[in-house]
Amino acid sequence: MIWMLITAAAAAVWLCARSVYERKVFKTDVYEMRSEKVTGEHTFVFLTDLHDNCFGKEQRRLLNAVGRIKPDAVLIGGDMMIAKKKGEIGAALLFVKRLAARFPVYYGNGNHENRLDHDRGRYGDAYDRYVEELKKAGVVWLSDESAVFDGEIRISGLNLDRRYYRHRCADRLAPGYIGKRLGEADRRRYQILLAHSPKYFDDYEKWGADLTLSGHYHGGTVWLPFTGGLMTPQFEFFRKDCQGLHRRNRSVMIVGRGLGTHSVNVRLNDMSQLMVVKVKPCEDGEAERGR
Numbered sequence: 148m149i150w151m152l153i154t155a156a157a158a159a160v161w162l163c164a165r166s167v168y169e170r171k172v173f174k175t176d177v178y179e180m181r182s183e184k185v186t187g188e189h190t191f192v193f194l195t196d197l198h199d200n201c202f203g204k205e206q207r208r209l210l211n212a213v214g215r216i217k218p219d220a221v222l223i224g225g226d227m228m229i230a231k232k233k234g235e236i237g238a239a240l241l242f243v244k245r246l247a248a249r250f251p252v253y254y255g256n257g258n259h260e261n262r263l264d265h266d267r268g269r270y271g272d273a274y275d276r277y278v279e280e281l282k283k284a285g286v287v288w289l290s291d292e293s294a295v296f297d298g299e300i301r302i303s304g305l306n307l308d309r310r311y312y313r314h315r316c317a318d319r320l321a322p323g324y325i326g327k328r329l330g331e332a333d334r335r336r337y338q339i340l341l342a343h344s345p346k347y348f349d350d351y352e353k354w355g356a357d358l359t360l361s362g363h364y365h366g367g368t369v370w371l372p373f374t375g376g377l378m379t380p381q382f383e384f385f386r387k388d389c390q391g392l393h394r395r396n397r398s399v400m401i402v403g404r405g406l407g408t409h410s411v412n413v414r415l416n417d418m419s420q421l422m423v424v425k426v427k428p429c430e431d432g433e434a435e436r437g438r
Contacts, residue, residue: 162415165415166413166414166415169414169415169416169417169418169419170200170407170408170412170414170419171200171202171419172418172419173202173209173212173406173418173419173420173421174418174419174420174421175212175216175420175421175422175423176420176421176422176423177423177424177425178392178401178422178423178424178425179425179427180357180358180399180424180425180426180427181427181428181429181430182337182357182426182427182428182429183428183429184299184335184336184337184357185299185300185337185426185427185428186299186428187297187299187428188425188426188427188428189219189220189296189297189300189425189426189427190216190217190218190219190423190424190425191218191219191220191221191222191423191424191425191426192213192216192218192220192221192222192250192421192422192423192424193221193222193223193224193360193401193403193422193423193424194221194222194223194224194227194403194406194421194422195223195224195225195226195257195343195360195361195362195363195403195405195406195422196224196225196226196257196362196363196365196403196405196406196407196409197226197227197228197239197242197405197406197407198226198227198228198229198259198405198406198407198408198409199227199228199229199235199238199239199407200406200407200408200419201238202406205241205242205245206241206242206245209242209406209421210242210245210246212421213246213249213250213421214249216423218250218423219250219251219296219297220250220251220252220253220296221246221250221251221252221253222252222253222255222302222339222341222360222424223243223252223253223254223255223341224255224257224341224343224360224361224362224403225254225255225256225257225258225259225260225341225343225362225363226257226258226259226260226343226362226363226405226407226409227239227242227243227257227259227260228259228260228263228277229259229409230259230260230262230263230266230270234263234269234270234271234273234274235273236263236273236276236277239277240277240280240281243281243284243286244280244281244284247281247284247285247286248284248285251285251287251296252281252285252286252287253286253287253289253294253296253302253304253341254281254286254287254288254289254304255289255290255304255305255341255342255343256289256290256304256306256343257343257362257363258307258309258312258343258344258363259409260274260277261306261307261309262309263277265309278290287302288304289302289303289304289341290304290306291304291305291306291328291329292304292329293329293330293333295336298336299336299337300336300337300339300426301333301336301337301338301339302339302341303329303332303338303339303340303341303356304341305325305328305329305340305341305342305343306328307320307342307343307344307347311344311346311347312344312363312380312381313381314381314382315381316346316381318346319347319349319350320347320350324350325350325351325354326354329354331355332354332355332356333355334355337357337358337426338355338356338357338358339356339357339358339359339360340354340356340358340359340360341359341360342356342359342360342361343361343362343363344361344363344364345359345361345362345363345364345388345389345393345400345402346381348361348388348393348395348398348400349395351398351400352395352396352398352400356398356400357397357398357399358398358399358400358401358424358426359398359399359400359401360400360401360403360424361400361401361402361403362402362403362404362405363379363380363405364376364379364380364386364388364389364390364402364405365380365389365404365405365407365408365409365414365417366389366390366404366405366414366417366420367379367386367389367390367417368408368411368413368414368415368417369413369414369415369416369417370389370390370415370416370417371385371416372416374387375387375388375389376389376390376417378411380409380410388400388402389402389404390402390403390404390417390420401422401424403420403422404417404418404419404420405419405420406419406420406421407419
């Protein structure tokens with residue numbers, strides 16, 4: 148009996164230590180996309196769900212890692228801060244400003260940015276200050292907006308209403324939801340959509356996104372092989388779309404595991420992630436693909 152207790156205690160200590168490690172050390176994963184719509188190679192870093200997690204003093208480890216990649220631009224999928232108390236935006240603001248001093252940055256909202264914006268009775272003008280300071284730093288703010296990058300790529304940032312983040316939220320967006328917010332997808336250019344929740348991939352594909360970049364699920368908190376993520380923020384269990392690359396017809400969605408945690412401060416088999424996305428032209432005779 149005592150050996151069983153010792154074994155259980157040792158396992159618990161190991162699991163706690165492993166969870167701390169996975170929260171404080173990030174892995175860089177590279178995804179390669181091919182498209183007939185581009186003529187040259189474009190390298191993007193995608194960051195999502197930092198939630199004020201810190202990688203070294205003043206984010207030096209994370210900033211240095213992005214610097215070594217030398218991306219053409221950094222794409223942000225939202226939730227860089229945690230909307231709590233009176234809107235603590237300082238850490239996220241400083242980090243994104245430092246990114247913008249070195250690279251073009253395109254920023255789409257997550258549910259925590261939206262929470263700052265819509266609950267002003269609690270957070271005051273934190274959202275306005277955050278957006279204003281980042282725009283001054285050169286960040287392209289994509290709140291239901293789009294921007295063309297290098298002539299052949301269009302980047303769009305979609306805001307999702309709070310109802311789409313609630314427990315037992317709808318499985319589909321309202322008819323025409325994306326078009327009302329962003330207009331039509333750009334069929335001539337390679338269309339990238341920053342949409343924080345991956346739950347609505349069917350809608351993103353039907354709208355016309357070539358590539359959707361999402362996060363929100365934190366990789367499922369605990370990743371179970373052959374089963375999927377243990378839990379999403381909406382308390383959905385064992386979803387297989389909590390991370391990685393997914394396809395619908397000719398559309399691809401990549402779901403980032405994110406760089407931080409929120410509420411459930413656990414990661415297991417689900418290491419924090421810095422994501423690199425390379426968009427390249429198709430080779431001769433090659434169909435569009437992603438891997």
